[in-house]
Amino acid sequence: HDEGFAYTRAMRALFRSVAGCLFNTGPERRLAERLYGLPPESGAVVGLGLEPFEADPAAFARARGLAAPYVLYAGRREEGKGTPLLLDYLALFRQRTGEDVKLVLAGSGEVHPPAALKPHLLDAGFLPEAEKQAAMAGAAVFCHPSVNESLGIVVLESWLAGTPVLVRARCAVHLDQCRRSSGGLWFSAYPEFEEGLLSLLRRPDLRRALGDAGRAYVRREYAWPAVLGRFEDALSRFSGRRR
Numbered sequence: 001h002d003e004g005f006a007y008t009r010a011m012r013a014l015f016r017s018v019a020g021c022l023f024n025t026g027p028e029r030r031l032a033e034r035l036y037g038l039p040p041e042s043g044a045v046v047g048l049g050l051e052p053f054e055a056d057p058a059a060f061a062r063a064r065g066l067a068a069p070y071v072l073y074a075g076r077r078e079e080g081k082g083t084p085l086l087l088d089y090l091a092l093f094r095q096r097t098g099e100d101v102k103l104v105l106a107g108s109g110e111v112h113p114p115a116a117l118k119p120h121l122l123d124a125g126f127l128p129e130a131e132k133q134a135a136m137a138g139a140a141v142f143c144h145p146s147v148n149e150s151l152g153i154v155v156l157e158s159w160l161a162g163t164p165v166l167v168r169a170r171c172a173v174h175l176d177q178c179r180r181s182s183g184g185l186w187f188s189a190y191p192e193f194e195e196g197l198l199s200l201l202r203r204p205d206l207r208r209a210l211g212d213a214g215r216a217y218v219r220r221e222y223a224w225p226a227v228l229g230r231f232e233d234a235l236s237r238f239s240g241r242r243r
Helices: 002-017 026-036 059-064 083-097 115-120 129-138 153-160 172-181 190-202 204-221 224-241
Strands: 021-023 043-045 070-074 102-106 121-125 141-144 165-168 184-187
Touching: 002 026, 021 026, 026 043, 026 172, 043 224, 059 129, 070 083, 070 129, 083 102, 083 115, 083 190, 102 115, 102 129, 115 121, 129 153, 141 153, 141 190, 153 165, 153 172, 153 204, 165 172, 165 190, 172 184, 172 204, 184 190, 184 204, 190 204
Parallel strands: 021 043, 070 102, 070 141, 102 121, 141 165, 165 184
Antiparallel strands: none
């Protein structure tokens, strides 16, 4: 406990000693304010620039022999990212709804799916950038079940591909991004997961509307001119506050 208190005191001193801090998202900045007493005027949300891309939405399924719609997850496969939960939820979803939906996992890490899900799981491993983008463009839904994120680049990339997302409500960053963009749905427990995924699978109009809204949001907020503009504004604001 003493080490924890000492660390917190040191971090509070650090955050209070700097002229300013740059953050990826609003929730990340608010976390620093809450935990370490960062003065609100010392934080600026800048984000990360992303390049738009075009990808054939049929290319990945064609290359991998997928005939049914699929849910995609990309990133590290581990407890902290929520992938075991996603495996369990997809298995239960298929059992309860009878929907023939597949799960595609891209990235690194061991995967231990329920036996009933194994025939419907494609472990694509680490994908080259172009193939990852094609997988995103072809997915019915991109699901990110993590609860601790500072930005969520793969969520933003999925929106650039025009694909809606389904995220954990406990993830402050993803929840904020979905609310700000109108590009996805969120769930707190399995019933909400089932309702959200079922709606997205059965309503192409909803998928298209959310995907289009997400793409417009990323192109607006994470284009390099917008990010560099926020960066320059923050530097200008902080330049007169050197400690």
